[in-house]
Amino acid sequence: MTVDLLSALDESSKRVNAFLDEILSGQKPEELYKASRHLVEAGGKRLRPFLVLESCRLVGGDPEKALPMAAAVELIHNFTLVHDDIMDEDHLRRGVPTVHTLYGLPTAINAGDMLFAKAYEAALRSYSKGVPLRKILRALEVLTETTIAICEGQTMDMAFEKRNDVGEEEYMEMIEKKTTALLVASAEAGAIVGSGSTRDVKRLGRTMRASGLAFQVIDDVLGVTADEKVLGKPIGSDIREGKSTLIVLHSLKHAGKRQRETLLKALGNRGATPEEIKGAIEVLGSTGSIDYALRKAEALKRRARRELEGFPPSESRDLLMSLVDYIVSRDR
Amino acid sequence: MTVDLLSALDESSKRVNAFLDEILSGQKPEELYKASRHLVEAGGKRLRPFLVLESCRLVGGDPEKALPMAAAVELIHNFTLVHDDIMDEDHLRRGVPTVHTLYGLPTAINAGDMLFAKAYEAALRSYSKGVPLRKILRALEVLTETTIAICEGQTMDMAFEKRNDVGEEEYMEMIEKKTTALLVASAEAGAIVGSGSTRDVKRLGRTMRASGLAFQVIDDVLGVTADEKVLGKPIGSDIREGKSTLIVLHSLKHAGKRQRETLLKALGNRGATPEEIKGAIEVLGSTGSIDYALRKAEALKRRARRELEGFPPSESRDLLMSLVDYIVSRDR
Numbered sequence: 319m320t321v322d323l324l325s326a327l328d329e330s331s332k333r334v335n336a337f338l339d340e341i342l343s344g345q346k347p348e349e350l351y352k353a354s355r356h357l358v359e360a361g362g363k364r365l366r367p368f369l370v371l372e373s374c375r376l377v378g379g380d381p382e383k384a385l386p387m388a389a390a391v392e393l394i395h396n397f398t399l400v401h402d403d404i405m406d407e408d409h410l411r412r413g414v415p416t417v418h419t420l421y422g423l424p425t426a427i428n429a430g431d432m433l434f435a436k437a438y439e440a441a442l443r444s445y446s447k448g449v450p451l452r453k454i455l456r457a458l459e460v461l462t463e464t465t466i467a468i469c470e471g472q473t474m475d476m477a478f479e480k481r482n483d484v485g486e487e488e489y490m491e492m493i494e495k496k497t498t499a500l501l502v503a504s505a506e507a508g509a510i511v512g513s514g515s516t517r518d519v520k521r522l523g524r525t526m527r528a529s530g531l532a533f534q535v536i537d538d539v540l541g542v543t544a545d546e547k548v549l550g551k552p553i554g555s556d557i558r559e560g561k562s563t564l565i566v567l568h569s570l571k572h573a574g575k576r577q578r579e580t581l582l583k584a585l586g587n588r589g590a591t592p593e594e595i596k597g598a599i600e601v602l603g604s605t606g607s608i609d610y611a612l613r614k615a616e617a618l619k620r621r622a623r624r625e626l627e628g629f630p631p632s633e634s635r636d637l638l639m640s641l642v643d644y645i646v647s648r649d650r
Numbered sequence: 651m652t653v654d655l656l657s658a659l660d661e662s663s664k665r666v667n668a669f670l671d672e673i674l675s676g677q678k679p680e681e682l683y684k685a686s687r688h689l690v691e692a693g694g695k696r697l698r699p700f701l702v703l704e705s706c707r708l709v710g711g712d713p714e715k716a717l718p719m720a721a722a723v724e725l726i727h728n729f730t731l732v733h734d735d736i737m738d739e740d741h742l743r744r745g746v747p748t749v750h751t752l753y754g755l756p757t758a759i760n761a762g763d764m765l766f767a768k769a770y771e772a773a774l775r776s777y778s779k780g781v782p783l784r785k786i787l788r789a790l791e792v793l794t795e796t797t798i799a800i801c802e803g804q805t806m807d808m809a810f811e812k813r814n815d816v817g818e819e820e821y822m823e824m825i826e827k828k829t830t831a832l833l834v835a836s837a838e839a840g841a842i843v844g845s846g847s848t849r850d851v852k853r854l855g856r857t858m859r860a861s862g863l864a865f866q867v868i869d870d871v872l873g874v875t876a877d878e879k880v881l882g883k884p885i886g887s888d889i890r891e892g893k894s895t896l897i898v899l900h901s902l903k904h905a906g907k908r909q910r911e912t913l914l915k916a917l918g919n920r921g922a923t924p925e926e927i928k929g930a931i932e933v934l935g936s937t938g939s940i941d942y943a944l945r946k947a948e949a950l951k952r953r954a955r956r957e958l959e960g961f962p963p964s965e966s967r968d969l970l971m972s973l974v975d976y977i978v979s980r981d982r
Binding site: 345346347349350397401404405406423424425427428430431432434435436438439442445451452454455458459462463465466469470472473474476477 | 729
């Protein structure tokens, strides 16, 4: 991350956090509000709110007016994480216990619902910032369609774990909905609130779509090639969990009979030995699937940069370019 | 229910159901949409959508324009039911298995989230019906604040089950949020979309607030006085479950030492004998608590009718009066 991006992120985070604090503080019942604040206060880089504010500025708008929308996307992000952690039975997030682990299932469901409703409460405050009504409504449409897409993506992801015939197109649709959609919506909502032209709104959306997809594909590559210390989890975890990554899908399609057997022996097998995992990764390499994913990620990165270069040079464009580079950088 | 109300409800249900069908049909992943439609299609009287449409008409608006908002409140209602059934571990609703019972916990959480997002999708379609932007935004604020209140009410309800020192004021706040808020919001949203004056919007809200509270208090009375066949569950179930109803709260406050002991022996005791339940109900009677609740319900019913009578006579007012009478009627 560049120094400029880091300090810009830091500054925008402060403003967004103050807004979030106001929306989520000092209300009753205390248990519910504490549970709702838990994950929000546990950290997070606030990349999405930053995207809202900076996209607004890029198209000539006043980022101050986009603050409610910036808080709204962060609330939607946190709402989906709270509920996803229940569905995926995850017990740690951002280095702290997940909401349902700390507060129990009923309160965690309720806290997620609250965060979702609070996202709209935040977004609706755009009116008091002087954002034109038509723009507020358009941004609400984007946030709403995106939340629906996230729900669809989550269901697809859960269903894919039980299948080994997932096609590449379906896979890309799933990550587009589950991972990428909120990045796209953040950029679009910011540009809409900043009264950007439809062309600019769409271009920013395409930039973030390509960035988000590149991020996910690179994440899949790192899962089978990175150093375990860098990765923060054992190499091949994705294989053990039976995740249909782009690499696995490509390999299953192009593998010979014996390669396929080697791969399927490890895929979704939580008791797979290190040798079996190693064998599976060798198959992924020899079917050219890791290279295939890398080429795909490179193409997506180039597309993201090219889209953003369609805007005239400005400080905002530089910052967003650094953000795109950060999102698609390979060293995490 | 009067014949006029019945046929008006029937007509509005058809239009609302067609709109709901359009919003929830033919989309993928199929599993998620099926789970989302499950409870919606299992029935329900569509009282809340009717309230939206008729409140719109009462203030001189075109009910056709309120259709998206009517669908929105029904979607919010169903979203909260799907999640409440998970939290309360209920397995039957509207005579069919609950969503989590049929589709499992992860899909049920996701389906509830979908219904919530779809509520906003529906509400935002008000724009294409020609509802003024300012009115759409105001109605969205009402729906959003109400959903937050419902989450708060649900948490309060769950917390009250573990306490026996709940005050009457807290109890009324809980039922106002959990049960009454969406009825109030339905009437208000309809009147807002119909471009009613602030005075009319508030009056309709007060009408439904009093009706909703009366309904809940009467429900509490029936729980300890009604015929089991009418009630559909064993008499005293509320006592066995340890529910802090208005009657119980009043009785605990006014009971003597021995009366209190008799009551607490049965309260929240799932193994209480019929004699212990009978003893507890006798205490509720002799502390005057059943009469107290009945008087309170009567006062609320009168208030609801008086508020509605503030509007000039019209077909809409007659239908809403029948609806209020139906909600607060004692024979269910």
